[in-house]
Amino acid sequence: MPLKIFTSLTDMAPHEPDLTRLRYQLHCNPELAFCENETSDLVADRLKEYGFQVHRNIAKTGLVGTLTVGDGTRTIGIRADLDALPISEANTFAHASRNPGKMHACGHDGHTAMLLGAAKHLAQTRRFNGTVNLIFQPAEERGFDSGAKQMVAEGLFERFPCDAVFALHNHPGKPAGTFMFRSGAFMAAGDRVNIHIVGQGGHAARPHLAHDPIVAASSIVMGLQTIISRNVEPTKAAVITVGKFAGGDAPNVIPGQVELRLSVRSFDPEVRALLKNRIIELVHAQAKSFEVEANIDYIEGYPVVSNTDVETRFAIEVARELVGTDAVNDNMEMLMGSEDFAYMLQAVPGCFLRLGNGPADQGRGLHSPNYDFNDQNLAVGAAFWSRLVERYLDSDRVTT
Incomplete structure (x- = not known):
C-alpha cells in the first residue's frame, strides 16, 4: 500500500508570493461589519476560480465555498472572518488602509488569505475523500448580533452539514508559526x-x-x-x-x-x-x-468559546505533525477576550485555536492602529488548514 502524502510546509512555499499579494490587497481595502461587499466579491471570485461551489448572501455578506472529492460521507467546516475595525491606521507601509477610519487591526485579512490559500491547494491536490465547507463570515467584531450568530440562525449547518468545524485567530506576543490549543472553555x-x-x-x-x-x-x-x-x-x-x-x-x-x-x-x-x-x-x-x-x-454578547475534546486532540495532532511538538502548546491558559465562533461551536463540535503572530511590542497588539498581520504565518496557516482537511477526510482514518 503506498504511503499517504499530506500537506507539509514546503508544499505551500510556491504559494507564498500570491498569498502575500492577496493579503496586502485585503489589508488595503478594509470593510466593517455586514458591509464587506468588495471583500466578499474577491473571496467568491477566488473560490469559483479554484472550482468550489459558492453560496452567497448568508448573513448579508457571508459566503460558503464547498468542494466534494470522492464518495466519502464525512464533512468538515473551516471558518475565516472578513471584517475590519473602525480604527484609523497609523502604519505608513505601502499596503496600509486606503479607507479612512477603517483598518484590518485584528488580522482578519490574514485569516481570509490563509483559508483561500488552503482552498487553492486543496482544489489542486484533491487528496481527501468527502466534503469541505469553507465558511467566510462577516461581522465578527460587532460584539452582539454578529455574523456567526446570524449565519447559524439562517441555517448554516442545515444547508452545509459539518461533522466538525474549526477556526483560528492570530496571537501577538507568541512566536510566529506556533500553535496554541485548549480543550473546554477557552475564551470568555x-x-x-x-x-x-x-x-x-x-x-x-x-x-x-x-x-x-x-x-x-x-x-x-x-x-x-x-x-x-x-x-x-x-x-x-x-x-x-x-x-x-x-x-x-x-x-x-x-x-x-x-x-x-x-x-x-x-x-x-x-x-x-x-x-x-x-x-x-x-x-x-x-x-x-x-x-x-x-x-x-x-x-448579552458572545458565549464562552468551548472546544470539544476529540476535535481539539485531533487538531493538536495535525499541528504537531506539521510544525513539531516544540511549536505546539496543547494547554494554553484561558483568555478573557471573546470570539463569536462560540455560536458555531454551540451547534457543531469543533476547535478554536491560536496561531502566534510574533512580537507585540511598540503597541502592535490586536486592535492597535500600528498592528499588522505577520506574513510568515500565511503559508503556515494555509498548510495547517490543508493538512487538517486531508487528515480529517482521509478515507482510512478511524474515528472514535
Missing part, C-alpha cells in the same frame, strides 16, 4: 452595558441646586469594582471594565447627564448571571442615593 463570554445617568444640570458655583450625574457616575464606577472582589468566588475568573465615561463640556457647568459603557467578561454561566444582576442592582441603588436616574441597556 463578553457582554456590553450602556448606562445613562440622568441628573439635573446647573451652575458649578451652585451645586446644591443640581443633581450632579458626574459625582453619581464616579461613585458607580468605584462601586462596580467591588462586584468581582466581593461577589464572585475567587477561584472563578471575571472582569468588569469601564471603557467609556463621558459627560460635560465646560468646567463651570454641571451637566445634565453622563454616559458609561462597560465590558463584562466571564466563563461560568452562573457568574455571568450574577454579574448582570449585581451590576443592575448596584447602578440603580447608587443612582437613587444621588437623586439621579439610571437607564441601563444590558447587551
Whole structure:
C-alpha cells in the first residue's frame, strides 16, 4: 500500500508570493461589519476560480465555498472572518488602509488569505475523500448580533452539514508559526452595558441646586469594582471594565447627564448571571442615593468559546505533525477576550485555536492602529488548514 502524502510546509512555499499579494490587497481595502461587499466579491471570485461551489448572501455578506472529492460521507467546516475595525491606521507601509477610519487591526485579512490559500491547494491536490465547507463570515467584531450568530440562525449547518468545524485567530506576543490549543472553555463570554445617568444640570458655583450625574457616575464606577472582589468566588475568573465615561463640556457647568459603557467578561454561566444582576442592582441603588436616574441597556454578547475534546486532540495532532511538538502548546491558559465562533461551536463540535503572530511590542497588539498581520504565518496557516482537511477526510482514518 503506498504511503499517504499530506500537506507539509514546503508544499505551500510556491504559494507564498500570491498569498502575500492577496493579503496586502485585503489589508488595503478594509470593510466593517455586514458591509464587506468588495471583500466578499474577491473571496467568491477566488473560490469559483479554484472550482468550489459558492453560496452567497448568508448573513448579508457571508459566503460558503464547498468542494466534494470522492464518495466519502464525512464533512468538515473551516471558518475565516472578513471584517475590519473602525480604527484609523497609523502604519505608513505601502499596503496600509486606503479607507479612512477603517483598518484590518485584528488580522482578519490574514485569516481570509490563509483559508483561500488552503482552498487553492486543496482544489489542486484533491487528496481527501468527502466534503469541505469553507465558511467566510462577516461581522465578527460587532460584539452582539454578529455574523456567526446570524449565519447559524439562517441555517448554516442545515444547508452545509459539518461533522466538525474549526477556526483560528492570530496571537501577538507568541512566536510566529506556533500553535496554541485548549480543550473546554477557552475564551470568555463578553457582554456590553450602556448606562445613562440622568441628573439635573446647573451652575458649578451652585451645586446644591443640581443633581450632579458626574459625582453619581464616579461613585458607580468605584462601586462596580467591588462586584468581582466581593461577589464572585475567587477561584472563578471575571472582569468588569469601564471603557467609556463621558459627560460635560465646560468646567463651570454641571451637566445634565453622563454616559458609561462597560465590558463584562466571564466563563461560568452562573457568574455571568450574577454579574448582570449585581451590576443592575448596584447602578440603580447608587443612582437613587444621588437623586439621579439610571437607564441601563444590558447587551448579552458572545458565549464562552468551548472546544470539544476529540476535535481539539485531533487538531493538536495535525499541528504537531506539521510544525513539531516544540511549536505546539496543547494547554494554553484561558483568555478573557471573546470570539463569536462560540455560536458555531454551540451547534457543531469543533476547535478554536491560536496561531502566534510574533512580537507585540511598540503597541502592535490586536486592535492597535500600528498592528499588522505577520506574513510568515500565511503559508503556515494555509498548510495547517490543508493538512487538517486531508487528515480529517482521509478515507482510512478511524474515528472514535
